[in-house]
Amino acid sequence: MKVSLFIPCFIDQFYPHVGISMVQVLERLGCEVDYPEGQTCCGQPAFNSGYWDEARAVAEHSLKTFKDCDVIVSASGSCGAMMRVFYPDLFKETVHHFDALKMAPKIHEFSEFLVNVLGVKDVGARFDGTVTFHDGCHGLRELGIKTEPRELLSHVKGLNLVEMNDTETCCGFGGTFSVKFPAISTAMGEVKCTNIVATKADYVVSNDSSCLMQIQGLLDRQGNKVKCLHLAEVLART
Amino acid sequence: MPLADHRQEVFARIREALKVPAPHRHVGHTGEHPTAPNHDDGLPGSETFRAWLPLVGESLEEQITLFAQNSAALKTELHRVGSPAEAAEHLNQLAREVGWHRVATHPHPLALPLAEKVPLPRLVVGPGYAVTDMESCDAAITGCDFLVAQTGSLLISSASAGGRALSVLPPHHIVIASASQMVPDLGTALHQARLRYAREWPSFLSFITGPSRTGDIERILVLGAHGPKRLTVFLVP
Amino acid sequence: MIAFAREFKRMAARYTADLQHRALIQRALRSYEVKRDEFKARYQSWGEARQAASEIKWEAINHLDRYLEEFITKLEARGTKVFVASTDAQARDYIVKVAQENKVKRIIKSKSMTAEEIELNHALEHAGCTVFESDLGEYIVQLRHEKPYHLVFPAMHLTREDISRLFEKELGSQPTNSPEELTMIARSVMRKNYIEADLGISGANFGIAETGMISITENEGNARLGTSLPKIHVAIMGIEKLLPRLEDLALFLPMLATAGAGQQITCYNTLYGGPRQPGEIDGPEQFHLVLLDNHRTEFLADAEQRDSLHCIRCGACLNVCPIFKNVGGHSYGTTYQGPIGSVITPHLRGLQNWKHLSFASSLCGACTEACPVGIDLHHHLLQNRRNATQGKATWWEKPIYAGFVFFMRRPWLYQLSGKLGKIFFPLHKLVNGTLLDPLRLWTKTRDFPDMAPQSFQEYWKEKKAKGPHAPR
Ligand code: SF4
Numbered sequence: 001m002k003v004s005l006f007i008p009c010f011i012d013q014f015y016p017h018v019g020i021s022m023v024q025v026l027e028r029l030g031c032e033v034d035y036p037e038g039q040t041c042c043g044q045p046a047f048n049s050g051y052w053d054e055a056r057a058v059a060e061h062s063l064k065t066f067k068d069c070d071v072i073v074s075a076s077g078s079c080g081a082m083m084r085v086f087y088p089d090l091f092k093e094t095v096h097h098f099d100a101l102k103m104a105p106k107i108h109e110f111s112e113f114l115v116n117v118l119g120v121k122d123v124g125a126r127f128d129g130t131v132t133f134h135d136g137c138h139g140l141r142e143l144g145i146k147t148e149p150r151e152l153l154s155h156v157k158g159l160n161l162v163e164m165n166d167t168e169t170c171c172g173f174g175g176t177f178s179v180k181f182p183a184i185s186t187a188m189g190e191v192k193c194t195n196i197v198a199t200k201a202d203y204v205v206s207n208d209s210s211c212l213m214q215i216q217g218l219l220d221r222q223g224n225k226v227k228c229l230h231l232a233e234v235l236a237r238t
Numbered sequence: 239m240p241l242a243d244h245r246q247e248v249f250a251r252i253r254e255a256l257k258v259p260a261p262h263r264h265v266g267h268t269g270e271h272p273t274a275p276n277h278d279d280g281l282p283g284s285e286t287f288r289a290w291l292p293l294v295g296e297s298l299e300e301q302i303t304l305f306a307q308n309s310a311a312l313k314t315e316l317h318r319v320g321s322p323a324e325a326a327e328h329l330n331q332l333a334r335e336v337g338w339h340r341v342a343t344h345p346h347p348l349a350l351p352l353a354e355k356v357p358l359p360r361l362v363v364g365p366g367y368a369v370t371d372m373e374s375c376d377a378a379i380t381g382c383d384f385l386v387a388q389t390g391s392l393l394i395s396s397a398s399a400g401g402r403a404l405s406v407l408p409p410h411h412i413v414i415a416s417a418s419q420m421v422p423d424l425g426t427a428l429h430q431a432r433l434r435y436a437r438e439w440p441s442f443l444s445f446i447t448g449p450s451r452t453g454d455i456e457r458i459l460v461l462g463a464h465g466p467k468r469l470t471v472f473l474v475p
Numbered sequence: 476m477i478a479f480a481r482e483f484k485r486m487a488a489r490y491t492a493d494l495q496h497r498a499l500i501q502r503a504l505r506s507y508e509v510k511r512d513e514f515k516a517r518y519q520s521w522g523e524a525r526q527a528a529s530e531i532k533w534e535a536i537n538h539l540d541r542y543l544e545e546f547i548t549k550l551e552a553r554g555t556k557v558f559v560a561s562t563d564a565q566a567r568d569y570i571v572k573v574a575q576e577n578k579v580k581r582i583i584k585s586k587s588m589t590a591e592e593i594e595l596n597h598a599l600e601h602a603g604c605t606v607f608e609s610d611l612g613e614y615i616v617q618l619r620h621e622k623p624y625h626l627v628f629p630a631m632h633l634t635r636e637d638i639s640r641l642f643e644k645e646l647g648s649q650p651t652n653s654p655e656e657l658t659m660i661a662r663s664v665m666r667k668n669y670i671e672a673d674l675g676i677s678g679a680n681f682g683i684a685e686t687g688m689i690s691i692t693e694n695e696g697n698a699r700l701g702t703s704l705p706k707i708h709v710a711i712m713g714i715e716k717l718l719p720r721l722e723d724l725a726l727f728l729p730m731l732a733t734a735g736a737g738q739q740i741t742c743y744n745t746l747y748g749g750p751r752q753p754g755e756i757d758g759p760e761q762f763h764l765v766l767l768d769n770h771r772t773e774f775l776a777d778a779e780q781r782d783s784l785h786c787i788r789c790g791a792c793l794n795v796c797p798i799f800k801n802v803g804g805h806s807y808g809t810t811y812q813g814p815i816g817s818v819i820t821p822h823l824r825g826l827q828n829w830k831h832l833s834f835a836s837s838l839c840g841a842c843t844e845a846c847p848v849g850i851d852l853h854h855h856l857l858q859n860r861r862n863a864t865q866g867k868a869t870w871w872e873k874p875i876y877a878g879f880v881f882f883m884r885r886p887w888l889y890q891l892s893g894k895l896g897k898i899f900f901p902l903h904k905l906v907n908g909t910l911l912d913p914l915r916l917w918t919k920t921r922d923f924p925d926m927a928p929q930s931f932q933e934y935w936k937e938k939k940a941k942g943p944h945a946p947r
Contacts, residue, residue, distance in 0.1 A: 007931045009883075013893050014924045016931035023938075035935045038886040046876045048838065048857065050864030054876040058883040141840035170797045174837025179916040181484070181835050186920040187491035187801040188837070191501075217921030245547070245559035248714070248768045252540045255776035260537055281534055282527040284722030290524040291729060292517040292739075308739070344756075365756050369670055369704055389729065389740040401757040402703035406696050424740075425725035432721060439686060441553070441752045441762075442703075444745035445728070450696035451742055454612035454630050455638055455654040457503045463611060464662055464669075465696020465743070 001118070002032045004069035006107075008079040009041040015209045018075050021236035022110060025123055026073070029114075039065045044082045047090060048175045056090055063087070063099050072106050073113045075232070077139025077208045080109040085142045109139055111207050111231055115148040122155035125235045130160045132201040134192070134215065136208030137170050149207055149231050156234060164195040173214035189218045196226060207231045284425040294388045294422040301387035301420050302473070308390025312448030313461060315470040322348065325414060325472035326355035329379075332470070333358060336410070338376035344400025346381040348414045348474070353379040363400050372403060377410040378466075384430060385415055385473070388423040389447055392471070393431060396442040405446065411466040416474050479808060480831035486806035487835070496632065497801055503631050504794050510737030511794075517739070528726055529849035532785035535684070535717045539775065542684035542717045543766070549687020553749035556763045559714075563593035563769045570595060570676070570709055571602045573763055577707055579604055579673040583665075585691070585698035586610040587678025588626055588788055589711050589767055592810045592823070595676070606676075607668045609697035611661050618645045624804035625812060627735050627790035632803060665697065675701035675759070679712035680787065681727060685720050688748040689764065692731060692741045699743055708750070708759040714766050715775075715784040727787065734847035735789030770823050780855050783818050785848040792842035792852055798835060807832065814842035818855045826863050833859035893930050900926045 003026055007019040026033050043058035062083065066072055074080035084107040087100040114120050133153060139145040153161050172178065172188025179185075192215060196204050204219075204226060206212050212228040219226050288294075295301060302318070309316040319325045333341075333356055342361040343353035353360055356379075361371055372378075380399040382392045392413055399405045399413075421427045424445070431443060450465030461467055490496055515521050535542050547557050560566035574582070582604050584590070596606045596617075608617040612629035616622065618641055623629035630638070635652050642648045648660045677698050679689035689710055691698050702708045718727060724744070732738040751758035774784050793799045793813030804812040809820045809832070817832035833856045842852040864872075882888050903923070906912040914923055929937075 009889070012931045013896065013926055016927045016929060016934055019931035020934055035932075037932075040883040040886055040889045041879075043883070046879055048860070049834075049872065049876070050857075050860035050862075051868070051872070051876040052861050052865075054880045057880045061884045137837070137839035137841075141844055168841070170837045170839035170841065172797065172837055174839070177834070177837050181487065182916045182920060183484075183488045183491045184798055184802055184835065185837070187497065188797045189921070191497075191797070191801070213924055214921065217917070217923060220922040221920065243557075243559050244561040244565060244768075248559050248561055248766075248772065249540055249543070251768070251772035252543070252714075252775060255772055256537065256540065258776070258778045260533070260778045260781045281531055281719065284720070284725050287524070287527065287722075287726045290518060290520040290527070291726070293519055311739075312742075363756055367756065373666070373670065391740060391744075396752075396755050396758065401755060402699070403757050406699045406703065423725065424728060425722050428722050428725060438752075439553075439688070439748050441749045441755060441758055442745065442747060443688075444699065444743055445740070447740050447742055447744075449742075450694065452611045452658055452695045453736075454610070454615070454628065455633075455635055455657055457506050457628070457631065458654045460655045460658040462662070463658055463695035463697070464609065464665060464700055 001071065002034055004034045004036050004066060004072045006039060006066070006072050006074040006079065006083070007035070008074070008076050010213075011075050011209050014213070015230065018209055018230040018232050021230065021232035022073070022075060024236045025114075025232060029118060029120055029123060034069070036065050036069060042079045042082045044079060045175055047082065047086060052090060056094070059087055059090055060096060063096055063103060066103060067099070070106060071108065071113075071117070072103075073108050073110055075110060075230070076210065077109045077136045077143060077145060078210055080107050081138040081142035083107045109143055109145055109207060111149040111152055112143065112145050115151055121151045123152065123235045125237055126157040127234050127237045128158040129202045130162055130200065131203040131205045131234070132162050132164045132196055132199045133167065134164070134171060134196070134204055134206040134211055135168050136206055136211045139207050140168060145207065149205075152231065152235060153205065159234070162199045162201050164199045166195055171211045171214050173210050175210070178214060185214070186218070189214050193218050193222065193224070197224060201226065204228045205231055205234055284429070287425055288423060291423065292388055298417060298420060301422055302417065304387045305385055305390055305420065308387075309471065312390055313469070314390060314448050315468065316473065317470070318473045320475065322352060322414070322474055325474060326352055328472065329356055329412065333377075336376065340375045341377045341379060342372050342375040342404060342408055343379040344404060346398070346400065348416070349379045349381045349400075352414050352472070363404055369403065369407075372407050375408045377412055378404045378408040379412045379414070380405050382413050382415050382419065383434070384427045385420045385471075386424055386427050386445070387420060391424070391445045391447040393427045394444050394446060395431070395435070396440040397435070402442045405444075406450075406465045409462070409466055410468045410470070411449070412470045412472070414472045414474065477828055477831070479828050482808060483806060483831055483835065486808070487802040490803045490806055491801050496803060499634065500631065500803060501800055503628070504800060507737040507794055511733060514733045514737065514739045524726060524730060525847055525849055528730055528847055529785065531718060531723050531726070532848050533782070535719055536715060536775070536781060536784045539714065539717065542719055543714060546682050546684040546687055546717060547766070549685075550749065550764060553687065553752065554762070555687075555749050556761065557766065558763060559766045559768070561768050563767070566593050566711065566765050566767050566769070567595055567598040569765060570711070571598055573707065573709060574599060574604055574674060575602060577673065577761075579707070581668065581672045582606045582674045582676060583609050583668050583672035583701040583705060584676040585678070585693065585701050586613050586629070587676065587711055588810060589678050589713055590676065591623065592769065593711075593767065595711070607665065607672070609665050609668070609701055610693070610695060611658060614661055614665070615641065622805065625790060625793055626788055632805070669700045669704050672701070672705045674707040674709060675705040677702055677708065677710045679710050679716055680731065681724065682712060682717045683721050683724070683746070684717050686748065688721075688746040690724060691745050691747070692728065692743070694742040696743060699745055702747060702759070703757060706759055707761045707763070708747070709763045709765065710747070711765040711767060713771055714768055715771055715786075730847045731787055731789050734791040734845065735794075774819070774822055779858055780818070782850050783815070783855060785850050786815055787848060789847060791845040791847060795841040795845040797837070797839065797841065814852045814856070815850070818852055818859065821859055821863070826859065827867055830859060830863035833863065890932060897926050897928070
């Protein structure tokens with residue numbers, strides 16, 4: 001199966017290893033991996049800030065970049081939700097509405113793609129350590145992803161999954177919210193980190209690097225040793 | 239002379255606003271797919287609610303058991319008794335234990351005879367009763383319309399429970415009901431009430447579930463906030 | 476920045492820094508969650524019940540003219556004086572007038588957020604009446620001259636010690652740390668008020684169109700007493716609170732209790748269909764129902780957000796909101812706190828002044844998931860952001876997003892800036908977290924990641940250059 005990757009801008013620049021791990025896992029599972037060149041950002045920052053015209057301009061670029069793809073796999077649940085759920089809203093009553101509707105069902109978040117499209121639960125990974133999983137809100141509530149990452153993790157050899165309290169509670173990142181209301185964002189992150197640390201896990205895993213940036217930023221500042229990893233990075237280890 | 243009302247302008251605005259149809263929207267966003275309300279087929283009927291709400295058994299015995307469980311959870315003191323006479327025995331014991339001085343009741347085929355078996359001064363409420371009189375009573379003995387198994391509630395009305403205040407002012411509310419008044423759920427209770435009253439609705443109907451309570455201080459449950467501190471139900475065959 | 480926004484940020488900073496306060500709220504809501512989950516689990520299908528509740532409200536709201544007319548006609552037929560108020564001032568004036576015409580001195584009031592919305596107490600006190608809040612939580616905040624902290628739990632921000640001190644100061648009672656004793660103190664104070672009051676004010680949780688009744692949900696019995704003993708009862712409700720049929724309550728009463736308070740059903744769910752009827756021995760001689768528009772028809776005209784009129788004010792969205800749990804109810808500065816407040820306050824009090832609440836959200840969607848009538852709350856926050864920005868963009872944001880578009884539509888420029896970023900980014904270390912740090916809003920409390928030496932795009936180019944079978 002030919003799979004087109006969508007590697008959102010901040011993953012491209014800050015967490016390229018996430019994308020590389022996705023390539024490794026997908027190739028291991030026999031997919032033909034493609035990376036449509038010229039991709040940049042899904043437009044979410046502008047969209048969430050209320051600048052829908054600007055978001056539309058950026059989103060148009062994405063629609064164009066991925067227009068010939070049949071299966072698009074996103075490294076981030078949040079950006080995946082933007083393309084799958086919000087593009088149709090954003091382009092309502094514009095010439096691109098049809099394109100947006102047509103593209104929506106082709107977008108998959110990584111874990112959901114593996115489990116629901118490829119039908120794979122065991123990707124043949126090995127990872128020694130205790131991990132806890134954080135549900136990114138967009139993946140969870142916009143895309144309905146809950147069991148998929150856990151199924152994948154439960155099949156990783158050597159991995160011990162411990163659920164934290166309130167795993168479905170937001171980490172407080174929220175895009176521009178994190179800098180518009182840093183005090184609230186930080187307080188929310190602190191609650192999350194307390195729950196993470198209480199599990200005594202060595203790693204926090206999530207399917208959204210943006211949440212992990214918030215969580216790692218706080219853990220590091222607090223001097224905690226817990227490390228954040230994207231699900232793909234765990235699944236890539238053998 | 240009351241102020242002029244503004245209904246015409248409000249109604250005009252409502253009608254204007256509703257000219258734009260609302261989008262048929264999905265419910266929430268929990269990975270469910272968008273569903274459009276099905277209004278051509280009418281609204282979901284109250285009989286269908288039953289399939290989603292907490293389960294209630296078919297038989298009277300199951301319903302009584304469920305009612306008893308719910309009562310226990312919400313601190314309703316339920317006594318299944320064999321006869322009104324047995325209820326009276328219990329009641330008198332209660333009266334002695336707590337040291338009642340006076341009880342209130344209303345003309346009701348089950349409640350009044352029960353109250354009459356309590357050898358204490360009695361207020362039988364009727365038109366023009368004095369509120370302070372009622373307030374000085376230690377207990378109120380009333381009837382009710384229905385018992386609801388699903389929630390452990392009683393449905394009362396001004397017709398079945400001696401007006402509005404009797405069942406809420408004295409600190410102990412005693413209800414006597416027969417097993418035939420048991421209904422499975424809230425929907426049935428409302429439906430039955432409609433059959434009973436629709437020609438002339440009482441101005442007051444109330445589902446009571448347990449003695450009055452509050453959690454306003456640190457979300458800790460306290461019984462007897464403003465209404466009765468105790469609620470006792472005698473269930474006769 | 477607008478004063479309301481500044482005040483919100485100030486309060487939010489204060490409350491988020493108060494760890495004890497956050498712990499108090501989170502502990503209280505934890506016990507709610509446990510109970511809510513226990514009772515939700517008893518439903519055979521919460522999801523379908525929710526869907527049905529949403530459809531029923533959809534029907535009521537989208538045919539509001541019809542149901543409202545039926546409702547009013549039925550009520551009036553049985554002697555209720557219905558007053559339809561277009562604005563908050565009209566509602567206040569009417570109620571004050573009822574009080575004055577009947578020479579009312581003492582008023583016993585049960586909980587009503589709609590009365591809060593129109594600041595009724597103030598108007599009545601101004602007219603020389605004494606208003607006693609009878610709901611325990613409301614009474615406590617009234618004694619403290621505060622606004623309710625939460626739609627449903629007005630005094631949840633106070634500990635028993637706070638309340639004991641308050642009662643000691645205001646009522647001269649003995650100090651105690653027993654919630655039970657504190658409740659009994661309030662009970663004994665209030666008893667006399669029920670009997671002496673000339674007028675009782677209540678809200679309404681639902682209006683039943685078909686039978687012309689209002690339904691009031693409460694636990695304490697204060698609303699029942701306040702609507703039984705005084706000779707006048709005035710109820711106030713928003714025009715959106717209607718349900719088409721009596722039997723709809725079979726769904727809404729338990730769902731309201733479970734979603735909002737973690738109860739199977741509330742202690743008293745009472746229907747009032749009029750003043751004392753012929754043959755009844757008590758109840759008020761006059762029953763007035765004030766139906767309030769106060770901008771509700773504006774929501775109705777906004778088809779996109781019309782479903783916000785489905786709200787049954789259960790408070791579930793507050794209870795699950797991580798923002799609410801950290802900033803608390805008083806930070807909002809609104810009548811309605813939490814997600815529903817952030818959605819509707821811009822409509823009630825002006826978008827530009829209250830848009831900051833729509834931005835103060837991580838859009839996590841926990842509210843939408845919790846809402847028993849399926850209001851699309853967090854998406855409405857997004858729409859408010861859009862509307863606010865279209866109406867009046869922030870002067871410094873507009874060029875930033877113009878630049879964002881310029882870069883993101885030009886992959887070469889995006890790539891170039893990535894390369895330049897790698898050169899300059901290490902300099903960030905020098906100012907990290909200081910006042911000079913351009914990322915200070917982030918780095919004040921959190922570390923910022925380093926840029927990767929090689930971006931994914933660069934990796935991919937290299938990989939492709941090596942050919943498909945090159946080692947990974
Ligand atoms: S918006 Fe929904 S959850 Fe929030 S108070 Fe209203 S009904 Fe309850």
